[in-house]
Every structure is written in structure tokens, then in C-alpha cells.
Amino acid sequence: MNGLSRIAAIAAIEFRLSARNRWVLLATLILVLFALALAFLGSGPAGERGVDALTLTAASLATLSVYLVPLIALLLSYDTIAGEIERGTLALVLATPAARGEVLFGKFLGHLAVLTLAIAIGYGVAGGALVAVHGYDPAGALAWARLMATALFLGAVFIAIGITVSAMTGRVGTAAALLVGVWLVLVVLYDLALLAGLVLDDGGIFTTHVFPILVLANPGDAFRLFNLAALEAAAPVAGIDGLARTLPFPAATALASLVIWLLLAGCAGMLRFRSLHP
Amino acid sequence: MSHDPVLDIAGLSVAFGSLKALSDVSLSVAAGERLALLGHNGAGKSTLFKAVLGFLKPEAGRISVAGAAPGTAAARRTVSYLPEAIAFPRALTGAEVITYFAKLKGEPPAKAKALLQTVGIADAAHRRVGTYSKGMRQRLGLAQALIGRPSLLLLDEPTSGLDPISRGEFYGLIDTIAAEGAAVLLSSHSLTEVEARTDRIAILVKGRRVAEGRLADLASAAALPTVVRVKAKAIDGATLQARLGGRRLNGRSVEFDCTPGDKLALLARIASHSDIVADVEVSPPHLDDVYRYYSGLGAAGEAA
Numbered sequence A: 001m002n003g004l005s006r007i008a009a010i011a012a013i014e015f016r017l018s019a020r021n022r023w024v025l026l027a028t029l030i031l032v033l034f035a036l037a038l039a040f041l042g043s044g045p046a047g048e049r050g051v052d053a054l055t056l057t058a059a060s061l062a063t064l065s066v067y068l069v070p071l072i073a074l075l076l077s078y079d080t081i082a083g084e085i086e087r088g089t090l091a092l093v094l095a096t097p098a099a100r101g102e103v104l105f106g107k108f109l110g111h112l113a114v115l116t117l118a119i120a121i122g123y124g125v126a127g128g129a130l131v132a133v134h135g136y137d138p139a140g141a142l143a144w145a146r147l148m149a150t151a152l153f154l155g156a157v158f159i160a161i162g163i164t165v166s167a168m169t170g171r172v173g174t175a176a177a178l179l180v181g182v183w184l185v186l187v188v189l190y191d192l193a194l195l196a197g198l199v200l201d202d203g204g205i206f207t208t209h210v211f212p213i214l215v216l217a218n219p220g221d222a223f224r225l226f227n228l229a230a231l232e233a234a235a236p237v238a239g240i241d242g243l244a245r246t247l248p249f250p251a252a253t254a255l256a257s258l259v260i261w262l263l264l265a266g267c268a269g270m271l272r273f274r275s276l277h278p
Numbered sequence B: 001m002s003h004d005p006v007l008d009i010a011g012l013s014v015a016f017g018s019l020k021a022l023s024d025v026s027l028s029v030a031a032g033e034r035l036a037l038l039g040h041n042g043a044g045k046s047t048l049f050k051a052v053l054g055f056l057k058p059e060a061g062r063i064s065v066a067g068a069a070p071g072t073a074a075a076r077r078t079v080s081y082l083p084e085a086i087a088f089p090r091a092l093t094g095a096e097v098i099t100y101f102a103k104l105k106g107e108p109p110a111k112a113k114a115l116l117q118t119v120g121i122a123d124a125a126h127r128r129v130g131t132y133s134k135g136m137r138q139r140l141g142l143a144q145a146l147i148g149r150p151s152l153l154l155l156d157e158p159t160s161g162l163d164p165i166s167r168g169e170f171y172g173l174i175d176t177i178a179a180e181g182a183a184v185l186l187s188s189h190s191l192t193e194v195e196a197r198t199d200r201i202a203i204l205v206k207g208r209r210v211a212e213g214r215l216a217d218l219a220s221a222a223a224l225p226t227v228v229r230v231k232a233k234a235i236d237g238a239t240l241q242a243r244l245g246g247r248r249l250n251g252r253s254v255e256f257d258c259t260p261g262d263k264l265a266l267l268a269r270i271a272s273h274s275d276i277v278a279d280v281e282v283s284p285p286h287l288d289d290v291y292r293y294y295s296g297l298g299a300a301g302e303a304a
């Protein structure tokens, strides 16, 4: 199929560009360093309460991933359309037989491949080191694998958001500024606002009925919720996550939230990209 | 010539909001033909290319690319495009860029890479584009446009910023491609540059096509005067003007405008005053004058 080989060519060139521009190296290094730091600097309570090191670290790494993975995903994707518009290459690509859907999907796959590599190496190295030092535990290994898979999923959502914003602004500078804002709002301010709401509400309607939905509606929170809920009571968690664990939904609902985010961002990107004139 | 043109544009109008970028433009380019689209910055040249590629929706008019509508899969297989001011990713090598576009066009990459030889940058194939000179980047752009032997080449200001030698070589390549049967539509803002390198020219002024045809025909239709300049032996322009007429230029010279038909008679008259004439200079109308003439017509039409 010609369409498939064009998608593969676009994905491959995006990957190659990321590799040449050192994004692959940078993303992998960041994840390796943070995962290792959490694994060995933060594993004080390991052994207490019979919780293994992998599970414990998976819990803290899930919290850290909410910040890191979206940031890396956005860094990988913010200039993917806007940069090509500014350089004039998008007009060239769109003049070839490549369909717009193929271009967008190929770019998505290319960035996702970079992120997959970074997560696989970064979290893989840290997980391997933990096993080497503290020994293997099946439940912990499962938690670790779940963390890696869902982190990739979370990254996919933010890559789609990054591509969409890149297509909407058409300017690299604007896209970068907007995406910093998106990251701050979705990853940092959203949680602060929720916490403020909880404090003000003091156990009222907001806490019992609105808050759970708001937690699920945010991709980062949904990701963290899914991972922490799956750890059961194994790991000590506090704050939003402690409360979130008492949510009236099965944990898999959180995954559905990620799917919906991915679909919405993908559709918005496609709609915008279809009407874009380079 | 009865065969259908590869590119046929009839009554094309394109607007950006209230700005009319193209108004009622008609053009056609046949296989093997080179048509130069001339116009100042903002005349609408790039807009015309984008309409032909299907990126912009025309307000009125019809475009046919080898019988297909612009932007359709069939049309995209037919055309190749070189946008103005293209910057390929600096981190890729020339060979990688060509391989990528070959894959997008469904052509064998090995065959496409041979085009680097055609455009004369085979030596730099494995160097990064970031190290290329402007001329090499344009050649890479042309190599990209030649992948898959397109029937219609759209080159938007392909030689702007090139030195005269590179420019000459670039047009040489375009000649070869057209001779092999491609229809070539290229834009430029200099008539001198495309002289002799294209079969026909079309002049755009503020989105209107003000002239179209072979350069020689346009030049004679403009009926621009040949300028004859006569210089006196002594600093005595007044005597010269008293005897011959014409316009005083400075202390020593006078100038005449004449049609090609009157030229010999005028020269004979000047020769008969050889006692005071030191030198005669004859300047046929310059190409830039022809261009200025038609541009002026368009601007005047706009004002009327």
C-alpha cells in the first residue's frame, strides 16, 4: 500500500530529525536520570510494610511522570507543523501525493516512536537497576510494566495535543508559548485548583460529586489515578491521589478518559490540518 | 498545435478577505513549453501557484491540471512544486531529503538520488543541507521537483538570490526538462532574467494579467522608442539642438526618440552634420523598459 509506505516515510523522517537534533538523547537522558533518582534516592521506606522497591518506585514515578512525560511529548511535537510552515516544506509535502491524514498520522507515529524509545530505555534501565539491587517481585514488575505502558499512552495524548496546537498556530514561537501554557494549566494549575476546591468545599457536594469527574477529565490525573489505584493499598499516597482512590468508578474508567483525550485531540488536529493552507 | 495544455487556467480569481490577490487570470501551458510569470512582489504569483496546487479555493474561474481538478490525487501525481524560499531541514543530508520525497511520490529512491547528479550536487549528497550554499539548496529543490518526471513543474522564483552563473545553469536544466516534454511554469520579478530562457511570458500586476505572449511580440506591441543620443564636438549643445532638434541632455548632448522605421533617416540627418557631431549612441528599448511599460499599463488601469 502506497499510503502506508508514505506514513512510514514521514514517521521515519520525523524520528531521524529528532535523533539528529538530539531530542532522542535528551528525552532518554531526562527519563533515565529522574527514574534512577526516584529509584535510589527516594526508596528509603523500601522493605517497610513489606512493599517491594519496584512497587514503591512505580508509585512515585507515576506522580513524576505526570509532569515529565507531557513536557517531553510537547517538546517533541510543538514545531512539527508550524516549523514546516515557516520553512516552506509543508507546501512541498502537501503538493506530493501524500494525503493530509497520512502526513499527520506519520508525524504522530514518528514522535511516538521517539517517546517509546525514551520511556523504554529510561524506565527500563531504572527498573532493571531496582531488580538488580532489591530483587525481582512479580507484582512490582507488573506495576512497572503498567506504568511504562500508560506513560506512553499519556505521552501519546500530549503528542496529539502538541501537533494540534502546532497546526492551529502555524508559528513556532506561538505554538511553543501556547504549549507551555497548556502544560502549566493541565499539569500544574488544574491540580492546584482542585485542591483549593476541596479545601473550600470541606467535604460537600464538590468533593463527593464534582471532584471525581474533574480528576478523571484531566489526562495527567487520570493516568496517575489508574496507576495508583492499581497499586491498591500497597504504596503510601497522599493528597489528591489519596482522595481519588475512593472514587466511585472502576480504575479502567481512567484509561477511557485517556482514549477520549487522544481521539478528541486527533480529531481537532485533523479538522484544523485539513483546512490549513500552507 | 491542437493538443490539450497540461495546465489550463481560465478566469481565475482568488481573494483573501477583501484583498483581491488574483482577478480574472487566464493562462495555459502546453507540454514542453516554458511560461514565465512576471510580477513585482505582491503581484499574486505565489497565490497563483497555490491555487494551482489546490491549497487556495478560487472565488471564480477554473483550473485544470492535466484534466484533473487542483489538489486531487490525480493532479498531485502530475505536478511538482518548488516553493519560493524553501528551507529543507538543516540536519538532513541531500540524499536523505531526496529519498524522503521519492518515497512520498512513490518513486524508487535510487533513481531519485541520481537526480542529484543531474543538478550537479552529487558530491554533496551525503553532507548536511545546513552546510549547503544558497545555490546548492535551490538545486536540491529542483532535484526534488524532478522526481518521477512530472508533467507540470511549478517553480516559484526558483532563481531569486542566485548568482548569474548559477542562474544560467539553473535555466539550462529547465531547458532540458522542458525539451523532454514537461510543461514549466516559473515565476520571476525580472524580465531580463527570463529573456531567452522561456517561450512565453505573462505579466501580473496587482493580480491582473496585463500582458501575455512571446517576448518579441510584447516588445513590438509596446512600440517603445529607440533612443538616439548625439554628442557635440565642442561644449555646444545649443547649436546642436538648433540644427537637429531633439531634447537637450547636458551641455554637449541631445537625445531623440524614434521608431524603428525612422531610425535610418534620423541617423542620415545626423551624419550630414558631421562637422559638429562627435559621437552617436543608439539604444534599442531595454527589456526592463518593456516590463515597466506593461506594469505601468496595469497600474494605470487600476487607477482608472
Ligand SMILES: Nc1ncnc2c1ncn2[C@@H]1O[C@H](COP(=O)(O)OP(=O)(O)O)[C@@H](O)[C@H]1O
Pocket: B016, B019, B021, B039, B040, B041, B042, B043, B044, B045, B046, B047, B048
Ligand atoms: N495567506 C494570505 N493572507 C492574506 N493575504 C495574502 C496571503 N497570501 C498572500 N496575500 C496577499 O496577496 C497578494 C499577493 O501575494 P503573493 O501571491 O504572495 O505575491 P507574489 O508571490 O507575486 O509576491 C499580496 O498582497 C499578499 O499580501
Ligand SMILES: [Mg+2]
Pocket: B042, B045, B046, B047, B084, B156
Ligand atoms: Mg511570491
